[in-house]
Amino acid sequence: MGNHFNRLTGRAAAIARSADLDHLWGEAERGNDHRATLDFMRETDTSPVDLVTRRYPAICILKPFNTCPQICAYCQPNWEIDQVMDPCALADTQQLNQALDWIADHPSIQEVLITGEDPLGMTDDLLRPILQRLAAIPHVGVVRLGTRVPATLPMRLTPAFSSMLGSFRVPGRREICLVTHLQHPYEITPDLVDAVERIRRQGIGVYNQLVFNFYVSRRFEGARLRLLLRRVGIDPYYTFVPKGKEETVAYRVPLARILQERREEARLLPGLCRTDEPVFNLPALGKNHIRAIQDRDSIGIHSDGSRIYEFHPWEKNILDRGSYVGRDVPLLEYLQRLAGIGEDPSEYAGIWYYY
Ligand code: SF4
DSSP, rough: GGGGGEEEEEHHHHHHHHHHSSSOOTTTTTTTTTGSSSOOOTTTGOBBBBTTEEHHHHHHHHEEEOSSSSSSSOTGGGGGSTTTTTGGOOHHHHHHHHHHHHHHTTTTEEEEEEEESGGGGGGGGHHHHHHHHHHTTTTEEEEEOOHHOOOOOOOOOHHHHHHHHHOOOOOTTTTEEEOOOOOSSGGGOHHHHHHHHHTTTTTTTEEEEEEOOOOOSSSTTTHHHHHHHHHTEEEEEEEEEEOGGGGGGOOOOOOEEEEEEEHHHHSOOOGGGGGOOEEEEEEEHHHHTOOOGGEEEEEEEEEEEEEEEEOOOOOSSSOOOOEEEEEOOOOOHHHHHHHHTTTTTGGGGGGGGOO
């Protein structure tokens, strides 16, 4: 294996022997093999009770509805998604009450993200009692709903739904937010603009999470999306690195391209358009900020340009974790794929300088 690396530290060599680096990403430090489990992100490790995931001290995820109008290969909990709009996707009442009781019993939880898959697949009558229960918990100051319906089904954001959501907002006491997932400028449709406007008129902030996958990674596509989001009144929030699961291989983009996009494209935008933070959600570790160089070390580089990174855990008072080591997407392969869809690789030449 040593022949494959131009530069590899002694520590990285030890890790490389224990992790099969021909496969992208693996949790080498603990000798765990993520391929042995479908739960790639180790959500079950941070689930104190059914339907709840807690990765950070003050925030938890509540998952009352286990499907979505579309199914993405790179979705975090894709291993447990039910069929599209499966009638059994709704959590049973007892489970849901136990999850809400857990939140009520934990005053350190200040923010609840209702997601799962897409909670707006539920009717207003099903969502309302969940929001009422959360509104009755004094320590929950922010409720977020994660949804892609502004793109998949914008007419779901009806005037009645918007005002129901707005009725739970109490300035200074409880904030309600919608976090959506728009991938491309083509998704900013007139229906979406109207739907988002209905929500914003209720004083509800709308934020976007972009999954920076191969198909939206061409020069200035992300920049154009951010400009349009700003005009609609959606704040760019996160830009996610697609996770290293096997089923996402065709979607993955080297970290170097994300760094290049920030420096050479996003940086040219007005400040209010580039408010998103690029992050890599790592198994068991949670979000690693790509621009925070202290959060990872580049410990090797392969002749095809793929970097070997070691991502460091940071103390979250939840679980003790080791670091995460893996080999990134080869830059050469990425540039060849871009050429295959008509891009000129010379326009991306600076990518080799990013780590
Ligand atoms: S739209 Fe979002 S919630 Fe639905 S499958 Fe895709 S990533 Fe998952």
